[in-house]
Amino acid sequence: MELIHPTNTELYALVLHDAPFVIAAYGLLWLMFCGYVTFILVRLVKTDKQIALLEDAVAKKG
Amino acid sequence: MKRQIQVAVVLIVLGGLLTTAAFFMSFYTASVQRFGTYTAEGHVDTVFDIAPSSEQVAGGVTYGRPWLAQKIFYFHVPVALASFLVFTIAAIFAVMFLIKKKKSYDTRSRLAVETSLIFTLATMITGILWTRASWGVWWEWEPRLTTYFILMILMVAYFVLRNSVSDEERRATYAAVFCIIAWIDVPISFMITRLIPSSHPVVFQPGMDVTNLVPFIAAMIGMLGVGYAVYMLRAAEENAEERLDMIREKLEA
């Protein structure tokens, strides 16, 4: 099996014009996911710290 | 909880790999899709032939312009389908909440709506870039785009509603009811391109080539994995918050 479909090769030569949009769309999609996930992870770490702090307080109290 | 996070991160990486693989497959192995035709007979291409002025001739065959833009199908559509699916799950949890009145169902429903909103935004971003490439405009008030936009507004309204109710149980009930009513837009948005004439392509239909189907399914599985991972991460965060509340209560008692 050849790597690039014959029709495709022919076509890509024609219409590179759209490439920036497609690649930007794919990039933005993942940028967004990664951004959101990092955001959650940062918040999680913060909450973990808070929990540790309060648990210490509980331990001291008990 | 730690485990949840690990699984989530693994799922995101796997999803990323799968979708990226699909992305490259769509360029290298997928055959060009022939919904409508692109031959010189001048048959109207329902999928691509939006801008006939820029038709180009190669080897005696007339092509619609935005062939490359079509590759967006392999990630735009999976993301959009995932957003529909996750919102449907949210509505199912909402129904279960109304039946059982358990807080955990409300939390799950809310997290699912949140995940769905993220996917909806992703769909919007990719979609807008595609319309720019393919139709030459950033936005068009066209049935699919309009109903999908409304779906996004409904999800935002869901959180506005939640924020404006102070009693916890009432908030959960109102949110569940609104989620169910808002869900009605999902089948409308999904079916509308198949029911009324719309310039939004209906690519996914019977008779698709295997070389197209494989990357599509890979991307779909990848996106669902990412969706589940996002949901799990938020659930882990929610668990942590709950634990925090319980410790605070303990301290005060």
Added chain:
Amino acid sequence: MQDERALPVSRKISSWRQFKAILRKDIVMELRTKEMLTSMGLYAILVLLIYYVALSQAGQGFDVTRIAGGLLLLAIVFTSMLGLNRSLVHEQDQGCLEALLLSPIDRPIIFFGKAVGNLIFLLLVQVFVVPLFYFIFLSGGMATEHTGPWWMVALALIVTSIGIAGVGTLLATMSVNTKGKDFILAVLFIPIMFPLLLVAVAALSAVITGDPEYVRIFWTMLGAAAVYDVIMISAAFALYEFILGA
């Protein structure tokens, strides 16, 4: 297992009588204060005034019939939100809704009582607003001659109003219990109503502009609107109990 205890005051629960009571109470109250009708009517006039401002520079060649359907429906949507909010604030004010819930009444009857009341007020306002709209915008030189029959416009408005009253009653019952009542109502109401408004405008415009195919377009769009009404009202009907219970 229930023992049939004789009640000191005899009674026989009749849902029809309860429904009539809610409806009559709303109408009597409105006839006394005229609060809802005057505020809705006045608001509608103000909206028409704004329309005039918006269209004042449109020029001679501008054919207002092309957007008349949309303008008319917009005025109705805005006034109806005002009315819906009012209608449920009345119930909330002195805790009257609680008294309703404490009585031996099936929850759906409350829904139908309130929704039918709202529908009546909506239609009353329209009886006043639609002719006014016609005189201001459509009777002049701007109108086209081949407008469809007016009963079609009326029918489209009635079908739309049924949807607005049904779903609006549910959403307004939620929104009166939130902070920022009217804002929340708008945020929930407009996107939920959106599909209905879209098809209603299509039906109205087809008739008003006298599109050559207006009969076909009108009935397709009205059919879609009716389907939407049925789905939404059944959902609202089924879910109303939960809203009241919260």
Added chain:
Amino acid sequence: MSDFALEIENLTRTFGVRKALDGVSFNLKRGAFLSVFGPNGAGKTTLLRVLSTLAAPSRDSSVKVLGYDVVEDAVELREHIGVISHNPLLYPDLTADENLQFFADLYCLENPKERIDELLEAVELTHRRLDVVRGFSRGMVQRLALARTLLPSPELIFLDEPYSGLDPHASDILDSLIAGIREEHTFVMVSHDLEKGLSLCSDALILARGKVVLFEAAENIERDEFSRIFREAVGRGVS
């Protein structure tokens, strides 16, 4: 038919980690007057809402009011209970007559006219029956609210802080009205006012954090001891 107006066993109402009511159990005889005390957020209002069928208890609770299950027989039960709260639950833009007529219709009373005449006479509002409630004084509104509650002649009356917002005069009127119907009804009152609640009741209940702290017949209650327990409960309950 049981002798108890309230048979409550393990009444729990939870949402998430928060427990509004936590294993409340007690029985109350017919004809009793129960005063429920407790700090804010102790679950008094929730208790009243559960007993008056406005809120459902959790699954493993068994709550019977007048022999009716609050979940399964809610509709029948509603015919036998009445609520007087600090909110009048009357439409200000209807006349006294129209208000009562409306509620008579909701309860589907037969011969509503006679019943309304009788009740308006009893609360001495016959001369104002055609006036709009908006113009009534607080005392008159509370009297009309009482008439509304008595309309279907309930056996059990819930009083939800009925004195809050009343001036001394109106509160005296309410006292005398309650005294007038004390004999033939069972009462459950939620109140902040320790003095008032204790002077009226035959049984007292203190709730804190959704749990019963004390349930005792009035004749066994030692004032000072009771105040001490109440203050302790308040101290504990503030959250």
